[in-house]
Structures are given as structure tokens and as C-alpha cells.
Amino acid sequence: MTSASLSPILKQATPVVVDHASGSWIHGTDGRRYLDFTTGIGVTSTGHCHPDVVAAAQEQCAKIIHAQYTTVLHQPLLQLTEKLGEHLPDGIDSVFYANSGSEAVEAAVRLARMATGRQYIVTVQRGFHGRTVAAAALTTAGTKFSAGFGPLMAGVATTPFPDALRLGMSTDDAVAYALKEFDFLLSTRIAPNELAAVLIEPFLGDGGYMAVPPAYLAGLRERATAHGALLVLDEVQAGVGRTGKFWGHQHTDGLVPDIIITAKGIASGFPISAIAAPEAIMAKAWPGSQGGTYGGNAVAAAAGVATLDVIAREGLVENARVRGDQLLGLLRDHLADVDAICDIRGTGLMLAVEFGDPAANAGSDRSQAAAKLATAVQQACIDEDLLTLTCGPTGSIVRIIPPLTVSEDEVTLGVERFVRAVGRAV
Numbered sequence: 001m002t003s004a005s006l007s008p009i010l011k012q013a014t015p016v017v018v019d020h021a022s023g024s025w026i027h028g029t030d031g032r033r034y035l036d037f038t039t040g041i042g043v044t045s046t047g048h049c050h051p052d053v054v055a056a057a058q059e060q061c062a063k064i065i066h067a068q069y070t071t072v073l074h075q076p077l078l079q080l081t082e083k084l085g086e087h088l089p090d091g092i093d094s095v096f097y098a099n100s101g102s103e104a105v106e107a108a109v110r111l112a113r114m115a116t117g118r119q120y121i122v123t124v125q126r127g128f129h130g131r132t133v134a135a136a137a138l139t140t141a142g143t144k145f146s147a148g149f150g151p152l153m154a155g156v157a158t159t160p161f162p163d164a165l166r167l168g169m170s171t172d173d174a175v176a177y178a179l180k181e182f183d184f185l186l187s188t189r190i191a192p193n194e195l196a197a198v199l200i201e202p203f204l205g206d207g208g209y210m211a212v213p214p215a216y217l218a219g220l221r222e223r224a225t226a227h228g229a230l231l232v233l234d235e236v237q238a239g240v241g242r243t244g245k246f247w248g249h250q251h252t253d254g255l256v257p258d259i260i261i262t263a264k265g266i267a268s269g270f271p272i273s274a275i276a277a278p279e280a281i282m283a284k285a286w287p288g289s290q291g292g293t294y295g296g297n298a299v300a301a302a303a304g305v306a307t308l309d310v311i312a313r314e315g316l317v318e319n320a321r322v323r324g325d326q327l328l329g330l331l332r333d334h335l336a337d338v339d340a341i342c343d344i345r346g347t348g349l350m351l352a353v354e355f356g357d358p359a360a361n362a363g364s365d366r367s368q369a370a371a372k373l374a375t376a377v378q379q380a381c382i383d384e385d386l387l388t389l390t391c392g393p394t395g396s397i398v399r400i401i402p403p404l405t406v407s408e409d410e411v412t413l414g415v416e417r418f419v420r421a422v423g424r425a426v
Contacts, residue, residue: 013038013389014382021048024403024410026387035414037402038387042205042237042350045265046310047405053268056306060299069097069296076301083308084266084274087246089256094282097274097296101236101263102130104273105199107290108259109134111277112197112230113155115284120190122182124200125161126207126393129234138199141207142393159185161204162216165343166358171213179219192227197259202248205237208392209352209399210345214252221255230258230281236273237350240265241311241404244321244348251347265404268307270300316404323406324348330415331400340373340426351400353377353422354392362394370396373425380421386414 017029024047026034036048046053060076067074081095096111098104109121121138123129128141137152139145146152162178164171186192198220204210224231238248239262249255258281263273271294311317328346331353335341343354355377356370374390378398381388391399402414 013378014387016382016387023047023050024406032385034382034385034387035410035417036387037400037414038389039401039403040269041264041389042242042401043264044269045240045242045404046268046307046314046316047403048269050268050306050310050405052310053303053306056302057270057299060302064298066294067298068293070291074298074301076298076305077296080301080304080308083305084262084276087308088260088276089247091256091278092260092276094279095274095276096282096285096290097272097301098292099271099273099294099297100130101234101261101273102132102135103292103295104236104261104263104275105129105138105234106132106134108232108234108261108275109138109197109199110289111259111275111282111285112232114286114289115281116196116228116230118194118196118229119155120157120194120196121155122157122159122185122190122195122198124198124212125158126163126204126210127161127199127201127234128204128206129199129201129236141205141391145206157185157189161207162213163210163358164213165210165354168359172215175213175216175219178216179223182220182223186227192229195224195227195229197230197232198224199232199234201234201236201238202251203238203243203347203350206391208354208397209350211243211251211347214255217249217252217255221257224258232259232261233257234261236261236263240307241317241320242348242350242401244317244324246317248347266307267300267304268310270297270303272297272300272304311404314405319406320348320404323402323408323411324351326408327351327400327402327411327415330412331418334415334419335422338422338426341422346400349400349402349404349406352391352397353400353418354397356396358396360394367394367396370394374398376425377418377421380424381418383424384417384421386417386421388418 129135129138134153136146159182162174164174259277355373360366
């Protein structure tokens, strides 16, 4: 008999094997207790094993586990749709469910092309939208997500991100530059009447944990409308309270997208995702284009209902804002004199500490040194019983993603541990 093991390409960021977890804490089989500032890459929004979410899932398991939702409907999905609708912008009133962020991204692209009858999708540089073939074609957060299995999906073009730090510009100048380049793209590569949609994360995820300037989002909204295209917002990582507002795009006053994509934190760790759009747009999807065996799973939907209830009852969106301000302030106070750090940024509980020179060319000695330093800090955090992750196109960023339930004391403790890790690695 041959013994099996996990793929050798799956590289764990930490050596931790979990025994059990609760709230902000993971208890390893090694007997250590780790403060988890990764939350499964922004997934366990209500903390690990919130009792209300656990109870909802347990109760649903005893009723029905799999009720394929194009065959029979079930109460959790209807309830989740109603509760999600309470958070959707006015006019966005139709929802389709899938399993993962990548699936939801692909469903959104398919819908945008069908609804407009056009082929081209413009994505914004440094965006992460998934690893499936179409989602990888839309992803520019790093070549590792799309290299080695081309050709990728056609009909995709990329426009610059207003990256003021890397460009060495003010935010206003970076926005003006990026919007000018978007307009130039429509003069040189894509005829405006062939533009189906513009796809962007309102806060960069894997591409660098960076807020998209509101003026840039507003500029994209204006241009999409002017050209008869759709604005699609990938809220997979930034949504559901992560940035101190329920949706990341709500930091841009008055912005209303045409399609919203959500996943990750919506069900506290159970696999479910969704796209939402006005019914007039959703109805333009071709018959049979939406479906899937496991989409809208009953247990995951029940966990989603409980998650939204907990977020509302415990005031977790506001807690994310307050604790995020605390975390950002403490990090800046304690690490201001570390020359190796070029930026400490964050909105809500979506924070980043960037090392090295952001203008360095990828693969250069300076870029590689910054990536090694970020990894050294992330690994030193483990020795301090703190779990973090790296990200960014060159891996030079340590991202910090506590649960929305994180307490004031846990934030203080986490910063103390992170500062010690930086001191050990730098």
C-alpha cells in the first residue's frame, strides 16, 4: 500500500498543527498557544469557533447537510439572502451563491460579459482574484498565480494601480496618472464599446494590503458608466466588516458598484461565496450559466446567517475600526525608527508592514533582501507565539489580519510580540 501526503508545493507559512482554537487563539498540538493574526487569510471574521456559529452549524447538520439549491431550496439560504440584502447598496437585490472567491469572480465575469454583450475585462495592477484559469488571468498580484499553465483566458487587459509609494508620487498625482493611463488603454488596446467591465478590489489583498484611493474608485465608476460598462468590486477579502465598514467600497462616498463579489468572512470559515447585482443585470445571465453542485450549501449558509447576526449584535464592524486604529497607531509608534520599514498602513483590521524599497525592481538584490526580511519577521513572530503572513508582488510585506472580535488587550499583546519579532529579525 502506498502512503499519501500533501502536495509538496503546498508550503505552510507556519509549522503549527492545530489541536483546537477559540476566538483569537490557536492551540497547537505542540502545547503552545498562538495569537492568530491571520484568521485563515481573513476568513474567521467572528473568531475561531464562535459559539453561535458552531451552534448554527451543528443544528443545521441534524436537519439537512446538502440540499442542492437548483433542486430544492432550504431555509438557511433564504435567510442568508435576506440578511445579506440588508447590507447591499440600494438597487443591488439579486444574489447568486458559489463555494469560493475564485468561483464568484468567474461568475461575475461571465455575468458581465453576458449582460453587456461585450468581451473585455479591465483589471487593475496588483489585484488578486483567484487561481482558477479565468481568475488567474485577472490576477496581477504576482506572477506565481498565473505562470506555467498558459494560455490564460483572453479578453483581459490590465491598467496601472495608483501606487503612490512605488511611483514616488503624491496620492493625488498617482490617481491622476492611473486614470490617464486607463483612458489611454481605451485609446490603444480596447475600444470603449467592447469594454464589458472594470474589476477591482477596493482594498488590495495579496497584492499589498493597500487602500485604493477613493478618487480612483470614483474615477473608474465615472468611466464605466460613461462607456456603458459595469463596475465589479471584488470584496472577497475587504468585505464583511474587515476595513471598519461593512464593505470596503463604502470608504468612497456615494460609490455604488454594478456587481459585488463576497466570500471569506461571510460565514466564519465555512465555504460559501456570492455575487450580488441588480436583478435587471442578473436576469441577463444566460439559462444554465449559474449553478454548481455545492453552491449555497445549507450548513455554510446557516453559518453565514449566524455570522451576520454576531457581527450586528456584537458591533464587530465598529470594533474593527476602533481596534484597527489602535493597532495601526501602536505599530507606528513602536516601529517608527526601524529604517528597514518603508511603510506601515492599514484600514480597520487589514494592516501591512512593508519592508525595503517599494521602487526596487522585482528580482533585484534590493527586492530579494526585502522579501527575505519580511519572511524573517513573519517566522520570528512564530517564536513569539504570534501568527502572521506575508504578501505583495515580491513578498516584502507582512500582513496583519486579526479577527473582528479582537480585544484591546489582544491588540496590545500582538503589537508587543510583533515588535520583538522585528527586533529579532532586523
